[in-house]
Amino acid sequence: LLPRALARKLVGGLLAGGLKPLARLAEASGDGAVLRTRVRRTIDRQREVFVTLGMDLGHALSRGFVCREPHPHPRSPNAHTEYWPTTSPGGLIPHAWSGQRGSDLSTRDLARQHPLTLLVQASQRAAWLAALDAVNAQWGIRIACPCIDDSDAAQFRLAAPAFAQALEMAPDGALLVRGDGVVVWRSRHRCAAPAQALADVFATLFSHNNYQS
Structure with missing residues (x-):
């Protein structure tokens, strides 16, 4: 229902907002290292869900x-x-x-x-x-x-x-x-x-x- 340009802008803004927290994973700071460790541990705990x-x-x-x-x-x-x-x-x-x-x-x-x-x-x-x-x-x-x-x-x-x-x-x-x-x-x-x-x-x-x- 929205004009195409506006729809693209809206979707792009939503995606950027949703992906913004992921950018912290690439940070060289201590916070970035802590987040990467948490992600690895979370994936390991769910290994049996994906590797069968x-x-x-x-x-x-x-x-x-x-x-x-x-x-x-x-x-x-x-x-x-x-x-x-x-x-x-x-x-x-x-x-x-x-x-x-x-x-x-x-x-x-x-x-x-x-x-x-x-x-x-x-x-x-x-x-x-x-x-x-x-x-x-x-x-x-x-x-x-x-x-x-x-x-x-x-x-x-x-x-x-x-x-x-x-x-x-x-x-x-x-x-x-x-x-x-x-x-x-x-x-x-x-x-x-x-x-x-x-x-x-x-x-x-x-x-x-x-x-x-």
Whole structure:
């Protein structure tokens, strides 16, 4: 309703008046130093309001379609703000890029391609494929098992040392992941009897006790 020039002058005056106290923060005086200290302390007290990476990515399921391990899920002392990537069952699979040239595929993208995915190095894949066939025969559940190594033929290119480091296990370990990226189960070292191991895993997953509080 006001003329444009008057409106600009009015808004400019209000902004200048509102910002004027902030100019004191830049003062080299003792008062300026005191104000800056107060602002820093105020921001630190409200850190958990603005920094929520730990809460967003570090949440871990305690029951349901996961085989939780007996030890506590690893968490940062500042679990609300800091995210500690871990393959402990119930948590989100850690992020790692495929090493294929020009690829933008990550471990989380790989998990999203199927309802369930077993991640093992290519050298271990044959033994696990037979175990996955047994799971499909018994439960009617198909589990993807992509070829993972550092060869050009790999579906996900990740050398054994990088695989072990990213997934917190030995190069001959195995990781079962849901399509939403949640780790279902892991074998951190070579499994002597993959078929029996998966049979035990699915018996636990479908156990009534696994879904109770």
